[in-house]
Amino acid sequence: xxxxxxxxxxxxxxxxxxxxxxxxxxxxxxxxxxxxxxxxxxxxxxxxxxxxxxxxxxxxxxxxxxxxxxxxxxxxxxxxxxxxxxxxxxxxxxxxxxxxxxxxxxxxxxxxxxxxxxxxxxxxxxxxxxxxxxxxxxxxxxxxxxxxxxxxxxxxxxxxxxxxxxxxxxxxxxxxxxxxxxxxxxxxxxxxxxxxxxxxxxxxxxxxxxxxxxxxxxxxxxxxxxxxxxxxxxxxxxxxxxxx
Amino acid sequence: xxxxxxxxxxxxxxxxxxxxxxxxxxxxxxxxxxxxxxxxxxxxxxxxxxxxxxxxxxxxxxxxxxxxxxxxxxxxxxxxxxxxxxxxxxxxxxxxxxxxxxxxxxxxxxxxxxxxxxxxxxxxxxxxxxxxxxxxxxxxxxxxxxxxxxxxxxxxxxxxxxxxxxxxxxxxxxxxxxxxxxxxxxxxxxxxxxxxxxxxxxxxxxxxxxxxxxxxxxxxxxxxxxxxxxxxxxxxxxxxxxxxxxxxxxxxxxxxxxxxxxxxxxxxxxxxxxxxxxxxxxxxxxxxxxxxxxxxxxxxxxxxx
Numbered sequence: 001x002x003x004x005x006x007x008x009x010x011x012x013x014x015x016x017x018x019x020x021x022x023x024x025x026x027x028x029x030x031x032x033x034x035x036x037x038x039x040x041x042x043x044x045x046x047x048x049x050x051x052x053x054x055x056x057x058x059x060x061x062x063x064x065x066x067x068x069x070x071x072x073x074x075x076x077x078x079x080x081x082x083x084x085x086x087x088x089x090x091x092x093x094x095x096x097x098x099x100x101x102x103x104x105x106x107x108x109x110x111x112x113x114x115x116x117x118x119x120x121x122x123x124x125x126x127x128x129x130x131x132x133x134x135x136x137x138x139x140x141x142x143x144x145x146x147x148x149x150x151x152x153x154x155x156x157x158x159x160x161x162x163x164x165x166x167x168x169x170x171x172x173x174x175x176x177x178x179x180x181x182x183x184x185x186x187x188x189x190x191x192x193x194x195x196x197x198x199x200x201x202x203x204x205x206x207x208x209x210x211x212x213x214x215x216x217x218x219x220x221x222x223x224x225x226x227x228x229x230x231x232x233x234x235x236x237x238x239x240x241x242x243x244x
Numbered sequence: 245x246x247x248x249x250x251x252x253x254x255x256x257x258x259x260x261x262x263x264x265x266x267x268x269x270x271x272x273x274x275x276x277x278x279x280x281x282x283x284x285x286x287x288x289x290x291x292x293x294x295x296x297x298x299x300x301x302x303x304x305x306x307x308x309x310x311x312x313x314x315x316x317x318x319x320x321x322x323x324x325x326x327x328x329x330x331x332x333x334x335x336x337x338x339x340x341x342x343x344x345x346x347x348x349x350x351x352x353x354x355x356x357x358x359x360x361x362x363x364x365x366x367x368x369x370x371x372x373x374x375x376x377x378x379x380x381x382x383x384x385x386x387x388x389x390x391x392x393x394x395x396x397x398x399x400x401x402x403x404x405x406x407x408x409x410x411x412x413x414x415x416x417x418x419x420x421x422x423x424x425x426x427x428x429x430x431x432x433x434x435x436x437x438x439x440x441x442x443x444x445x446x447x448x449x450x451x452x453x454x455x456x457x458x459x460x461x462x463x464x465x466x467x468x469x470x471x472x473x474x475x476x477x478x479x480x481x482x483x484x485x486x487x488x489x490x491x492x493x494x495x496x497x498x499x500x501x502x503x504x505x506x507x508x509x510x511x512x513x514x515x516x517x518x519x520x521x522x523x524x525x526x527x528x529x530x531x532x533x534x535x536x537x538x539x540x541x542x543x544x545x546x547x548x549x
Contacts, residue, residue, distance in 0.1 A: 053527055073530035082531070089528040092488065093460075093546035102542065103532045148532060 002027040002050070002156045002189065007059035009045055009212075019045050021212045023059070027156060030186045032178065034200050035193050036232040037209035043193045044086060046209065047160045050191070051083035052076040063155065082154030086161045086193075088145035091132045096144055099132055103151035116147040119180070121173040138165040146177060157181065159192045163199065175202060197233045200224055208232055245271060248344050249313050255374040256340030257311040263338075265307040268295055270323070272316045284308055284335075294324035294356075301330035301362065309338045312355065317347025317381050322354040331362035331394070340372040343383040343409070352384035361424075363394045369401045375408025382410040389416045393424035395450065400427045405440065406548065407433065414442040422450030422479075430459040431548045434467035434495070444473040448481035448510065457485040462544050463495035474502040477510025487516040490547060 009020040020042040027033050035043050048054040050061065052073040060069045068076055077083075091099075100113040114124030120143040130136065132144065142165045149157055163171055175198055181190060192199055200206060206223040208216040216223055227233045245253070249271055253259045262269075262277060266284035269277045273293075280286045283303040287296050297308065310325065329335065345351045361367055375383035385405075393399055405412060418426050426446065434440050446455045455475060463469045475483035487499040501514035521543050529539035 051531055053531075072536075073527060074533060074535050077531050077533040085524075085528065089522070089524045091525055091543065091546060093549050094542070095546075098542075098546060099532075102529060102534060105533055152532065 001029055001062075001064055002191070003062040004046075004050070005060045005062070007046070007049060007061070008057045009042070009049060009054060010057045019212050020049070020056070023209075023212075023214055025207060025214065025217070027189050027191055029189060030182070031204045032182055032190045032202060033192070033205045033207060034203040035191065035207045035209055036195055036200060036227065037215075038232065041209045042212040043209050044160050047083065047158050047191070047193050050156070050158055051081055053083070077152070080155030082149045082152040082157040084145050084149040084157070084159040084162060086164055088141040089132075090134055090136075090141065094132050095128070096130050096132055097128045099144070099148055100151050103148040116151045117144070119150055120144070120147045120177060121170055122147070139167055139170060142166050143170060146174070150177070150181065153185070154188065156189050156191060159190070159194075161193055163194060163196050171198070175199070178202060195232060195234050197228070200227075200233050245276065245313075246315070248315050252313045252315065252342030252344055252374065252376070253311055255376075256313075256342040256372045257309055257338050259309065259311065263307070263309040265309070266297075267309040270310070270312045272314060273319060273321050281306065289324060289326075292324050293321060294326070297325065297327045299327070299329045299333055299335055301332055303330065303333045303335055305334060307336040307338065311339065312341040312353055314341070314343040314345075314351050314353055317345050317351055317377075317379055318349030320350070320352040322356070324356045325358070327357065327359045327361075329359065329361045329365050329367060331364055333362065333365040333367070335366075336368045336370070338370045340370070340374075341385055341387075342374040342376070343385070345375070345377040345381045345383050346379040348380050350382040350384055352382075352386070354386040354388070356388040357390070359389070359391045359399070361391070361393050361397045361399060363396060365394065365397045367397075367399045369399065371401070371403045373405040373409050373412070375410065377408075383408060384411045385409050386413045387415070389414075391416075391418040391426065393418065393420045393426060393453075395421045396423035397421075398425045398427075401429070403428065403430045405432050407435075409440070410436075410438050412440045412442075414440070416442070416444045418444075418446045418455065420446070420448050420450055420453035420455065420481075423452045424450060425454040426456070428455075428457045428459075430457075430461075432459070432461040432469065433464070433544070433548060434461075434469055435464040436467060437465070438467040440468070441470045442472065444475075444485070446473075446475045446483065448475065448477045448483055449479055451479045451481070453479065453481045455481075455483045455485075459487045460489070460548055461487075461497070462490045462492065462548060463497050464492045466494045468496045470498045470500070471516075472498075472500045472502075473514070474504065475512050475514070476504040476506060477512050478506045480507060480509030481511070483510070483512040485514045487518075489518045490544065491518055491520055
């Protein structure tokens with residue numbers, strides 16, 4: 001179980017500016033929780049605070065009862081926080097299989113590493129020896145990013161806009177990835193930052209963040225009807241069309 | 245050979261004993277072991293220190309090892325090795341030099357390698373440099389490599405210097421005839437107050453000649469690196485040079501690419517990029533459970549792999 005207690009995050013920008021304010025949130029075991037809300041509402045910042053990439057100005061974070069607020073990114077990763085970047089990082093010289101091996105934390109065989117790529121719909125043979133560099137497309141990188149988080153088998157896997165940059169085919173695949181993650185381990189939880197209706201549709205709970213504050217939180221059936229048609233829940237085609 | 249010498253030999257040439265094929269193992273200024281084969285003949289030079297290597301036409305799938313080991317502090321030598329490679333050969337040449345300096349005097353090896361490669365021949369040349377030892381004397385390596393590539397020949401050079409060499413001035417010169425191709429992969433890491441200068445002068449003289457010079461380097465601590473690559477296109481040809489460096493701590497790196505197009509059909513490209521390790525690369529690897537230091541090592545190892 002992940003608990004956020006009164007999380008605040010401020011930055012200095014011509015005086016103090018509040019990005020996240022008084023966020024209290026519990027992600028129960030086995031839950032699939034989607035955080036949505038307008039652009040600039042602090043969703044990605046909150047995801048980074050959970051992963052340890054940003055330190056909250058105040059408040060605390062508990063994982064299975066342990067206060068992890070003071071832990072580094074590494075410390076949190078080792079305790080089971082996974083984090084998928086919105087914009088995956090490129091590396092010159094590091095190959096896909098190296099990244100997956102690091103994620104697993106053991107010197108696994110190429111076949112085992114390939115399994116994670118197959119999970120995200122990539123033909124493993126074509127990718128396993130590729131460098132994670134600029135030769136990969138945004139969509140390929142995004143799927144490799146998700147594969148590295150799958151390989152972590154995290155207690156809490158945080159995905160920041162996992163659908164950004166992937167095509168329609170892999171969007172369906174992504175939904176299946178989440179569904180398989182849920183059925184593989186009923187104790188682990190998934191926290192996704194997304195506006196996508198199809199992702200909201202498979203959530204157990206939806207959290208709406210507006211101006212850095214939680215303005216709604218409840219079961220999907222309760223929250224989704226009220227946000228459909230707003231910027232917090234958009235149809236996949238509409239959003240992708242808007243980007244193209 | 246003693247244990248230190250054996251260790252250096254394994255670092256520079258991956259050798260744990262006497263290699264197969266032709267070889268000349270030079271230890272502290274003299275030939276420790278030598279073997280010619282039916283196709284590869286090694287003879288000592290008479291006028292200066294060094295060897296002549298003659299590889300017969302049509303020699304295929306053979307290897308030549310010529311490692312150099314210096315374990316005596318204060319030893320300075322200049323060695324001339326000339327390689328005469330016949331036509332239609334396919335040979336692997338493993339050179340390399342390791343210095344273990346436990347004393348207070350500088351140790352220095354200046355190796356001058358000249359290659360004359362015949363038509364249609366294919367050479368893979370591997371040269372590793374390594375320094376060790378706790379002495380205050382410097383470990384200095386100044387290699388000069390001159391390559392003359394015959395028509396339609398191919399030479400791939402892998403030059404690696406990862407550790408322990410205090411000062412290097414590397415000079416590589418090449419002349420390419422029609423259809424010849426040269427590929428160079430240079431990997432370099434400097435630390436402490438080391439200095440490494442690498443200069444290239446590649447003359448693309450023949451029609452269809454092609455050169456690809458790729459340097460990846462990491463400069464740490466207060467070290468200094470300079471990469472100075474000149475490609476001259478004197479015929480319809482293709483040339484590419486690339487210098488990609490990671491800078492750390494208080495190091496300095498200069499990249500000075502130069503292209504001279506002397507023919508309207510010379511297609512020449514250079515790329516140079518110097519930058520520190522991106523913070524988000526470290527963060528990504530930390531989210532996968534590595535510490536900051538492990539993440540940094542992983543990024544550097546991958547970059548130099």
